[in-house]
Structure formats: structure tokens, C-alpha cells
Amino acid sequence: MQDIDNSISIEAGEPSEDPKAFRRTLGQFATGVTVIATEQDGRPVGVTANSFSSLSLDPPLILWSIARTSRSFATFSTASHFCVSILGEHQIDVSQKLSSSKEDKFSDVSWQPGIGGSPMITGAIATLECSTFAVQDGGDHIILIGRVLRHKRHVGKALLYAQGQYGVVDEHPAFKAQASDATAPQTVRSLRELPLTTLLYLAHHNSSAAFERHRREENISLVQSRILSALTRQSPMSRQAIIRQVYMTPQTVEDALGELLQRGGLTQTEGGQFSLSEAGHKLARSIRMRLQEYEREQLAGIPPERLEVTRDVLARFIDGLAEKTVVDGAA
Ligand SMILES: Cc1cc2nc3c(=O)[nH]c(=O)nc-3n(C[C@H](O)[C@H](O)[C@H](O)COP(=O)(O)O)c2cc1C
Incomplete structure (x- = not known):
């Protein structure tokens, strides 16, 4: 069996010292x-x-x-x-x-x-x-x-x-890659031979893993980053409106709002509405820039017209609204 390096703990202690940390540890169970x-x-x-x-x-x-x-x-x-x-x-x-x-x-x-x-x-x-x-x-x-x-x-x-967020049942990417007859480690050639739906699935898993790494480096949780981007789009917002926008449970949002207030990322009006502080805007910007940088790295060297086609194809898989003519023209 493979050894798992769990020497790096994010949080540790007795449950009574910090009940929220205790709840987060319990939340690791799906x-x-x-x-x-x-x-x-x-x-x-x-x-x-x-x-x-x-x-x-x-x-x-x-x-x-x-x-x-x-x-x-x-x-x-x-x-x-x-x-x-x-x-x-x-x-x-x-x-x-x-x-x-x-x-x-x-x-x-x-x-x-x-x-x-x-x-x-x-x-x-x-x-x-x-x-x-x-x-x-x-x-x-x-x-x-x-x-x-x-x-x-x-x-x-x-x-x-699990871990404060809702999820759906999906196949494990390891199974998906192996079930598609792709040889491991994947070569560019073998990847190209996979069905598009499998590629979409694996691309999604890889990019969310990469993004989770960036969030960790900024010391920010998924719910915190969703709150920041919701407040970037619209500000100020009530607690209830934030809960509706970020699709997380009230308790998870409550904890994250408290943490963001504590690190100075938010301001709160007397009526209880939330807005981004200067530090909050900076944090939101830095997350956005990491996303842009990640995309730039992945897309380096691909000509713009091929990227356009990629966008159209992806849009079709999402809602079928892509302009058919563009894809046909490029085929
Ligand atoms: C995903 C999720 C799981 C929950 N699980 C429990 C639970 O197992 N037991 C519990 O007492 N409350 C749980 N809660 C909180 C209750 O749903 C919530 O406190 C309760 O509905 C409050 O309403 P009441 O005061 O009208 O009873 C959970 C909430 C969520 C979002």
C-alpha cells in the first residue's frame, strides 16, 4: 500500500480549544x-x-x-x-x-x-x-x-x-483515464486519442486541482474565494444573499465571513451588509491573476483562432449555444 505523507497538518489541537477547527476536521468525512x-x-x-x-x-x-x-x-x-x-x-x-x-x-x-x-x-x-x-x-x-x-x-x-461544500457523485479520474485504454503515464499522443468527453472530464479535474493549490498558497479556502468573487461582482450584500450566491451551507458561509472579517478582507455596515475592504479587493485580484496566469501557461503557443474553436466546442458541450458555423468553418 502506498504511504501517505500526513506529516503536514493544517490544524491540530484539542476539540475544546477551537470548536470551529474541530468541526472542520470532522468535515473531512464525506x-x-x-x-x-x-x-x-x-x-x-x-x-x-x-x-x-x-x-x-x-x-x-x-x-x-x-x-x-x-x-x-x-x-x-x-x-x-x-x-x-x-x-x-x-x-x-x-x-x-x-x-x-x-x-x-x-x-x-x-x-x-x-x-x-x-x-x-x-x-x-x-x-x-x-x-x-x-x-x-x-x-x-x-x-x-x-x-x-x-x-x-x-x-x-x-x-x-464534504469539507463544507456540496458535491455530486462522479467517477474517479484515475478510473476514467485507465478505463479509456490510455497508457499511463499519459503521452500527448495517447491523450489525443481519448474521446472528447473523457478529455473534458480529465481537464476539469486537473484544472481544479491546480486551482486548489493556488488557493492554498494564498491561504484561502474555496468558500472564502467564492465570497470574494461574489462581492467583486456585487457589493454590498447581505448574509442571506451571499449564502444564495456561493452555494455553501449557512454555517460554512458564516465561518468564512468571520475569518474574512478577522483577516481584514471585509467591512460590514451597521445594517449587517458586507463589502470588500482594500485588502479584500487585493486578495480577490491576486486570486484572479493566479487564474489568468494559470490559463496563460496552459494556452501558451496556441494560435488565437484555434482557441476560438476550442471555446465554441466547449460551449456546445455546456449548453449547445455555440455558433455552429464557426466550428464548421474550422473543421
Ligand atoms: C448539510 C447540513 C447538514 C446538517 N446536519 C445536521 C444534523 O445532522 N443534525 C442537526 O441537528 N443539524 C444539522 N444541520 C443543521 C440543521 O439543518 C439546522 O440547524 C436546523 O434546520 C435549524 O432549524 P430549526 O432550528 O428550525 O430546527 C445540518 C445543516 C446542513 C446544511
Whole structure:
């Protein structure tokens, strides 16, 4: 087995010293995203949860945990039934709505009642209708164990959550390259023989890895860099507007806003709106310049007319809106 050099730690310490750092370490573990819901007095009650886990096949048990601080805590701690909806990749908005502190979280979420009236989210890729089997103490959370009475699975890809960001299930690039019969190490010649869709996929993985390296060198996380670019486009912005634009969970955005404020990258108005400070503009510029430099290096020596064709081809794969004539003319 290959040895992994984990001697370089980014953060370390006792959990009580820095709870946010502890949460980030826990966030290295990837999960799916669920909505867990029940009903009280005919009203739906629910939260977004990634603490869900399978527990036992016989009897069929699952578990999850809810924070004692959640407004839904009292309802779930005495609920006789609840339903777990496993969200699909198209349901980030559902995850964001059900994790918000809005009064009526279900107002524009579509659902049907399951066993015991517990809401099952429409469009979820799976649902598990449960009766409450046991409730255990779990520190500042309680652990709810559910006995699965009925399960349903639908087509669709799972929405994932790891390291503070949403993701989708995709093949691993190592598999993709090898499955395409390309010999490793890749030569320019063998790469040229791969199907275009495989090339697009591998190019995307390589460029995001390269970009992550640049962010690390600037000591900036993905969510921080998204906040900077959102505020470059539009300023000032409210916390809610930023959460909507960067597609990250409220907690992740909250932490990143705090970190950016602390390093002097943001200013905040009395009304709570955020803008970039001089230092924030500088940081955003420096990230943009790194991106431009990276592109310049990759594209060095390629004539502009060939780049135009590349752009057209890529646009076709993205939305089919490219000018067909340009591509035809170059063929
Ligand atoms: C991806 C994600 C996973 C979450 N997982 C949990 C969880 O497992 N348990 C929990 O108590 N809260 C979790 N939360 C936070 C709750 O969704 C949020 O605190 C809750 O909905 C607040 O609403 P309430 O006070 O109305 O209950 C998660 C949030 C997100 C975005």
C-alpha cells in the first residue's frame, strides 16, 4: 500500500480549544444530505441532516442526531414517527431551505405525507419511513434511532456534502483515464486519442486541482474565494444573499465571513451588509491573476483562432449555444 505523507497538518489541537477547527476536521468525512421530517399538530417539522447513518439490517434500523439547540428538537425528541428523505444532486435549494431558521421552512417545498404523517420530500432519491425505536443521549445532540417501516428508492444521483461544500457523485479520474485504454503515464499522443468527453472530464479535474493549490498558497479556502468573487461582482450584500450566491451551507458561509472579517478582507455596515475592504479587493485580484496566469501557461503557443474553436466546442458541450458555423468553418 502506498504511504501517505500526513506529516503536514493544517490544524491540530484539542476539540475544546477551537470548536470551529474541530468541526472542520470532522468535515473531512464525506456524507450524503438528508431531510428528516415529522409532523406536529398537522404541521410539518424538519431539518437538513448529514448525521444520518445506517445501523442495522435485522432489525432494520437507522440513526441520526439532532442538536439540542434546534427549534425542532422538542418535536423530534417525542415524535413517534419520522421520515428520512435522501436528497438528489438537484436539491441543494431544499437542503438550504430546511437548514434555515425560517418560520415556515416547508412553504415552497413539495412533499407528501408518509407513515404517521411525516413529510417525504418530492424528488428525493430515496425515502425511509420510520417509527422511533430509541432516543439516546449524545452530548449537545440526541441520537434518534429509527426502525424502518417502508423504504423507497428512485433514480437519480446523490447530493454529497464534504469539507463544507456540496458535491455530486462522479467517477474517479484515475478510473476514467485507465478505463479509456490510455497508457499511463499519459503521452500527448495517447491523450489525443481519448474521446472528447473523457478529455473534458480529465481537464476539469486537473484544472481544479491546480486551482486548489493556488488557493492554498494564498491561504484561502474555496468558500472564502467564492465570497470574494461574489462581492467583486456585487457589493454590498447581505448574509442571506451571499449564502444564495456561493452555494455553501449557512454555517460554512458564516465561518468564512468571520475569518474574512478577522483577516481584514471585509467591512460590514451597521445594517449587517458586507463589502470588500482594500485588502479584500487585493486578495480577490491576486486570486484572479493566479487564474489568468494559470490559463496563460496552459494556452501558451496556441494560435488565437484555434482557441476560438476550442471555446465554441466547449460551449456546445455546456449548453449547445455555440455558433455552429464557426466550428464548421474550422473543421
Ligand atoms: C448539510 C447540513 C447538514 C446538517 N446536519 C445536521 C444534523 O445532522 N443534525 C442537526 O441537528 N443539524 C444539522 N444541520 C443543521 C440543521 O439543518 C439546522 O440547524 C436546523 O434546520 C435549524 O432549524 P430549526 O432550528 O428550525 O430546527 C445540518 C445543516 C446542513 C446544511
